[in-house]
Amino acid sequence: MTTDTSTLTTVVDTYIDMWNEEDADRRADLIRTAWVDDARYRDPLLEADGAAGLDQMVSAVHGQYPGHGFRRTTGVDAHHDVARFGWELVAPDGAVFVGGIDVASLAEDGRLRSVTGFFGEPPTPDA
Secondary structure, three states: OOOOHHHHHHHHHHHHHHHHOOOHHHHHHHHHHHEEEEEEEEOOOOEEEHHHHHHHHHHHHHHHOOOOEEEEOOOOEEEOOEEEEEEEEEOOOOOEEEEEEEEEEEOOOOOEEEEEEEEOOOOOOOO
C-alpha cells in the first residue's frame, strides 16, 4: 500500500472532525468519509464497532464532556498500512483535559479500518 500523506492527513482530520461534530447527520457523513464499514475503535475507556457504534460513542463523549473539543497536535506519520498522530481534548476554557496518540490501521482505499488510542505519554522504562 502506498501512503499519500496529504490524503491520509485529510482522513485523519475528518476523523478528528467526527469527534467534534454534534449534529448526528453531519457526524454520520464524516464517519462514512473517514472509516470503512467494519470500523473498529479502542482506547482505555471506550470501544466501538461499525458506524453506529462510532456514532453512539462520540455522542456519549459529547454528553460527558460538553463544550470540549479534539484537535490534532502532531503531523501524521505513516508507513505501509499504519499511521499515528497525536491529539488533545481541550476544555471550553482552553485547558487541555487529556492528550495522547492514536495508531490507525488503514484500508486499501486509505480510510480507517481501526484506531487504537493511548492516553498520555508512553511510560518510562523501568530502572
